[in-house]
Amino acid sequence: GKALHDALQKTWEKETRKLQIYGVLKARKGEPLALQLWDNMGSSVYVTGEMVQEASNQPTAVEKLRQQIEKMGATPFALADLDVQADENIYVGISNLNQIRRDAAEALEQAMLKKTKRKNMERGEAPRQAKEPRLLKKKLHVLVSNLEQLDAAVKQKGVERIYVESTMELEEHLADVIAKCRRYDVACYAALPRVDRERPEDESRLQRFLESDLDGFLVRSAGQFGAVKNSGKKITADYNLNVVNREAVLFWQEQGADNVCLSVENNLQEIRAMADSSCEMVVYGYLPLMTTQQCPIGNFAGEKHSGQYCKKRWNQDLYFLRDRKGEKFPLMTDCERCVCSILNGKPLFALKFYDEVLDNAVGSVRLNFTKEGPARVERIVRAYAEMTKDTAHCSAETRALLQQMSEKGSTKGHFFRGVE
The missing domain is CATH 3.30.390 (Enolase-like; domain 1)
Incomplete structure (x- = not known):
């Protein structure tokens, strides 16, 4: 009995x-x-x-x-x-x-x-018995675009790794950034440029990175992969390397990737079929729809002439493209390399269905920060850290964020597309 x-x-x-x-x-x-x-x-x-x-x-x-x-x-x-x-x-x-x-x-x-x-x-605090606890335990990784975001994210409990976009700012403060990550016991990776423009500055910067105490690299092209392959540092292959199925995951693992980030185009069914614990998936961010050397800001507002930088270079204002339905798409410039990413107008926000999203074998989840200010970064990291630790735990603060995101609008990404 x-x-x-x-x-x-x-x-x-x-x-x-x-x-x-x-x-x-x-x-x-x-x-x-x-x-x-x-x-x-x-x-x-x-x-x-x-x-x-x-x-x-x-x-x-x-x-x-x-x-x-x-x-x-x-x-x-x-x-x-x-x-x-x-x-x-x-x-x-x-x-x-x-x-x-x-x-x-x-x-x-x-x-x-x-x-x-x-x-x-408020939901009960005690954790529910997860179906397979092994599947639900994930590590939290964060990608930041600037050092202000890094400062906000690195202090949050539960963050295990930070990828920092490869900027002049990172190169100048490299020792400090690495020391700060060490202090909070967070692994520090440099995220190599999305668009390789074969610039001598990027070459010499990569050289400095290779000689530094960085823990690893987030790699976005096959060329970059070759350049860091024998560095003895960890390598994460980013999702834009066409990681759309199990074969692609195995291919990059064979090349020597320690982690492989799955394509943001995949639905949950596909993710379940391709993931293992060395895989990572993106669960938050304004994702780039396209990256272009034809920067709309330069072309329309910056009086850009061929071969030179525009008047708006390094301008930190928020610019948007608006489509015919009135949707706004934020523009994220990389003025150093003179390229511009057009971001989705609504952020991917997976917390609403986190149980379903986490019900697969990936070992880590990633938050991508682009135009967010430090306070926003802090709020979002906190909410994800709390629910990544235990999806049943949802503080009043996280509830407020969920409520706000459902009013402001966010996207479930491709996770539920075509899933029977």
Whole structure:
């Protein structure tokens, strides 16, 4: 009896830390899939999904419908009771079910936040039993674009490694930067330039880096890889080296990469199929859509003439490109090399679905910082550090960030694209 009692006790304890909610799922032929969720405190939401189809061969079983909707994973909820009202012989895609579950849980969370700012919304502090703890334990790495960001990130508990973009600033303060990282017990890597322009300055800088006490390099081209391969320092192959499948991961590992960062184009299913513990994945950042030597700032605002730098060189103002829908895309200049990255207007922000995102074998996750100020860097690193340590732990500060990001808009990236 004791073993059974303990097992029951565990499931009971696990569930009671989550808010009990109730639901009705309607799957009627020719109508949109509909899910209603409510709690005991008077909050209720109703969301609809895609049309329910007639099954051509394999009908979706009621059990399957129930199973997908009950997966409340990273949410603060547990479904105490779900009433499934389904027609015979219907087909509902799993991605449709996942989507409606996510939408409804998010809507209910918003409804409750509006209704109550009370303390009881905070999720229980005790960690849940993870499916496979081995899969969920990740190391936190941070990429910074300047030393101000480095100062903000290096002090945060939980950061294991910092990649610093290869700038003049880094070269000038190299000894200090390395000493600071050592003081906080953080590994320090130089991130080599995204666009190789074969400049003598970059060559001599790399030489200094190779002779320094840097721990390693983040490498963004095959040429760079060759140049640091026998340095005795650690090497991370960045995601732009076309790391889109298991073969690519193995290829760079055979070349001598200690870590391989997976392409930001991959969805979670693909990541599960290709990752191992030496892999890293990007879980935050305004990602570059393209990097160009035709810098829009130089061409439009800086009166650029061929062969010389423009008047706006080193200008720190925030410039944006605006598309015809009015979306704004921040511009990130590298005035030293006279190239410009056009960044996504919304940041990739994976905390909302962190349980699902971390459910794979990668050994580390990475935050990319571009235009963020130091206070922002600090907030984001803190939230990710807290939830990387334990996805069930979500402080009031992190909740506020989640809330703010959902109002401001962020992207789930490609993680949920085409995932069945």
